Amino acid sequence: MNIVVLVKQVPDTESERRLVPGAGTLDRAAADGVINYIDEFAIEAGLQIAEAEGGEVTILSVGPGKALDSIRKALQMGAHKGVHVLDDQIAGSDALATSAVLAAALSKLEFDLVIAGSESTDARAGVVPAMLAERLGLPQLTLASKVDVAGGAVTVRRMSEDGFDVVEAPLPAVVSVVEKTNEPRYPSFKGIMAAKKKPVQSLSLSDLGLAADGIGLGGSLTEVADFEPAPPRAAGVIVKDEGEGGTAVASFLAERKFI
Amino acid sequence: MAEVLVLVEHANGEVKKVTAELLTAAARLGTPAAVWAGPGAEGGRARLAEFGAAKVYAADSADFADYVTAPKAELLAQLAASASPAAILVAGTTEGKEVAGRLAVKTGAGVLTDVIDVEAGPDGAPVASHANFGGSVFVHAKVKGGFPIIALRPNSVAPQAASGDATLEPVSFTASDAAKSARVTAHEVAEKSARPDLSEAQIVVSGGRGTGSADGFHVIEELADALGAAVGASRAVTDAGWYPHAFQVGQTGKTVSPQLYAAVGISGAIQHRAGMQTSKTIIAINKDPEAPIFEIADFGVVGDLFTVVPQLIEEIGKRKG
Ligand SMILES: Cc1cc2nc3c(=O)[nH]c(=O)nc-3n(C[C@H](O)[C@H](O)[C@H](O)COP(=O)(O)OP(=O)(O)OC[C@H]3O[C@@H](n4cnc5c(N)ncnc54)[C@H](O)[C@@H]3O)c2cc1C
Ligand SMILES: Nc1ncnc2c1ncn2[C@@H]1O[C@H](COP(=O)(O)O)[C@@H](O)[C@H]1O
Numbered sequence: 075m076n077i078v079v080l081v082k083q084v085p086d087t088e089s090e091r092r093l094v095p096g097a098g099t100l101d102r103a104a105a106d107g108v109i110n111y112i113d114e115f116a117i118e119a120g121l122q123i124a125e126a127e128g129g130e131v132t133i134l135s136v137g138p139g140k141a142l143d144s145i146r147k148a149l150q151m152g153a154h155k156g157v158h159v160l161d162d163q164i165a166g167s168d169a170l171a172t173s174a175v176l177a178a179a180l181s182k183l184e185f186d187l188v189i190a191g192s193e194s195t196d197a198r199a200g201v202v203p204a205m206l207a208e209r210l211g212l213p214q215l216t217l218a219s220k221v222d223v224a225g226g227a228v229t230v231r232r233m234s235e236d237g238f239d240v241v242e243a244p245l246p247a248v249v250s251v252v253e254k255t256n257e258p259r260y261p262s263f264k265g266i267m268a269a270k271k272k273p274v275q276s277l278s279l280s281d282l283g284l285a286a287d288g289i290g291l292g293g294s295l296t297e298v299a300d301f302e303p304a305p306p307r308a309a310g311v312i313v314k315d316e317g318e319g320g321t322a323v324a325s326f327l328a329e330r331k332f333i
Numbered sequence: 334m335a336e337v338l339v340l341v342e343h344a345n346g347e348v349k350k351v352t353a354e355l356l357t358a359a360a361r362l363g364t365p366a367a368v369w370a371g372p373g374a375e376g377g378r379a380r381l382a383e384f385g386a387a388k389v390y391a392a393d394s395a396d397f398a399d400y401v402t403a404p405k406a407e408l409l410a411q412l413a414a415s416a417s418p419a420a421i422l423v424a425g426t427t428e429g430k431e432v433a434g435r436l437a438v439k440t441g442a443g444v445l446t447d448v449i450d451v452e453a454g455p456d457g458a459p460v461a462s463h464a465n466f467g468g469s470v471f472v473h474a475k476v477k478g479g480f481p482i483i484a485l486r487p488n489s490v491a492p493q494a495a496s497g498d499a500t501l502e503p504v505s506f507t508a509s510d511a512a513k514s515a516r517v518t519a520h521e522v523a524e525k526s527a528r529p530d531l532s533e534a535q536i537v538v539s540g541g542r543g544t545g546s547a548d549g550f551h552v553i554e555e556l557a558d559a560l561g562a563a564v565g566a567s568r569a570v571t572d573a574g575w576y577p578h579a580f581q582v583g584q585t586g587k588t589v590s591p592q593l594y595a596a597v598g599i600s601g602a603i604q605h606r607a608g609m610q611t612s613k614t615i616i617a618i619n620k621d622p623e624a625p626i627f628e629i630a631d632f633g634v635v636g637d638l639f640t641v642v643p644q645l646i647e648e649i650g651k652r653k654g
Contacts, residue, residue, distance in 0.1 A: 237522040
């Protein structure tokens with residue numbers, strides 16, 4: 075059972091995020107990078123399945139040089155090897171372009187299962203796994219809060235708007251997992267030492283046989299027309315409760331016609 | 334005017350509110366044409382007409398419920414080829430976004446997700462707005478050439494009544510084998526509470542760690558019921574298991590933009606604000622005057638939630654009574 079886990083490096087939400095003037099894309103150089111939080115659950119899911127079924131976990135990430143830190147962290151958790159797609163021409167890619175790069179990289183790898191996070195905290199798109207399933211012509215088992223692999227098939231519990239669906243498909247398949255699917259492990263000291271020797275292959279667009287048109291800021295089909303800071307919220311009224319706090323809220327709600 | 338395709342969200346034959354919002358947004362860009370995937374279009378027609386749908390493309394097939402997202406994307410791609418729409422609008426729900434993503438791959442059209450507003454730009458082409466970084470920056474985006482696929486966040490656009498003919502146009506549709514690879518073998522509807530859906534609610538009352546326990550969290554439900562609101566929770570609460578994860582609001586939970594958001598015993602961490610900052614009115618109840626939630630509150634009370642909230646509930650009762 076060979077598993078590829080997709081890991082994206084995202085700006086730390088604790089650090090200041092800003093947009094590149096002109097392009098309107100995220101200024102990735104200005105923010106500290108961390109593993110997209112939900113991807114840690116994808117890594118853990120991959121490790122657990124590989125431990126149960128045998129096989130290797132490969133971490134695939136498309137991103138700038140710094141993304142290597144996130145790949146390393148996944149290797150410290152126990153993944154076997156990494157593939158880093160790195161090319162200046164990728165910068166500024168939207169989800170559709172990113173999914174094209176990921177699909178090209180996946181077609182160079184051997185796998186039974188691709189596991190992604192359900193959503194990245196910077197893009198909040200939640201579209202890349204579905205796009206990959208479409209591009210690769212593989213079953214889409216996304217938004218899983220539980221993943222079971224047995225007998226060449228995968229079954230997930232998919233979160234839906236009004237509850238959940240049980241979804242089943244033969245392997246190979248694309249899965250995405252939601253937050254809290256499992257308890258992502260912390261790298262052990264041994265894991266940290268072992269990770270230093272694990273291979274990470276670096277690939278460019280030409281290694282993938284991908285032309286740069288359709289990729290990057292210029293190649294993306296979406297573009298930012300302009301952006302502005304959100305209008306500041308008018309300062310609110312803050313009162314201290316001296317026995318009338320609840321009544322004060324009720325008066326405010328009545329004034330605004332909520333009650 | 335070119336058509337703007339709107340994928341109808343429906344459950345048990347009922348048209349969901351977000352569909353009215355999508356039709357209202359669509360009318361700004363062209364002639365709204367609803368797309369009904371699954372059985373029951375006839376029953377939903379009247380409602381779609383009320384919000385200006387000129388047409389209802391109806392594809393009556395069980396495949397939409399039996400297989401994950403792919404058949405819906407195929408249907409929209411088929412209609413995109415025959416109708417040459419100015420834009421395609423879907424609800425910005427988790428599933429809606431996935432349909433949008435697959436459709437973008439199929440059609441080669443650009444996709445804009447997590448959109449909070451849509452207008453026709455100076456050249457008539459659609460411009461979509463996003464609220465980025467937890468609502469601190471508004472970004473206006475468009476697509477280069479072709480039509481955009483837009484996933485509109487529920488509750489962002491106020492639905493406006495408009496009359497349309499909602500002429501039923503049956504569509505013959507068969508899902509390809511490729512679209513039928515991930516099969517839904519069971520569907521479980523979570524116990525339906527009498528409360529409105531979190532992402533569609535006009536009022537959301539959310540509780541945080543300040544509620545102290547699962548038991549303490551009941552006061553949040555009581556306030557929600559007094560206001561006819563949906564219940565939300567911070568991650569501290571869902572992590573502790575005091576309330577289910579499905580109700581988490583924030584960066585890794587649901588994004589809501591109700592008319593009124595009440596944050597009770599919630600500090601207002603940036604990751605929480607990311608899910609509620611576009612709410613129209615925000616109130617906060619917190620015992621710490623320094624809590625960041627007060628920075629974005631229209632009205633706040635510094636006090637103990639266990640005294641303020643019961644008094645508020647009583648007061649609401651009096652005013653209603
Ligand atoms: C990658 C990532 C993603 C995250 N995603 C989310 C997310 O989706 N949603 C989310 O909510 N958080 C998320 N978080 C967590 C977030 O950073 C905060 O830790 C969390 O929101 C805190 O929840 P809280 O406000 O309930 O708790 P706290 O921060 O502990 O605040 C509790 C508040 O209650 C007040 N209080 C205590 N007792 C009372 C009382 N009796 N009466 C009145 N007030 C009282 C306190 O003054 C305090 O302000 C995420 C974090 C990370 C790193
Ligand atoms: N650049 C990337 N490199 C690797 N994986 C990615 C990348 N972008 C997105 N993903 C994967 O797709 C998931 C959903 O991302 P998104 O659609 O951007 O919200 C993430 O949780 C990752 O697992």
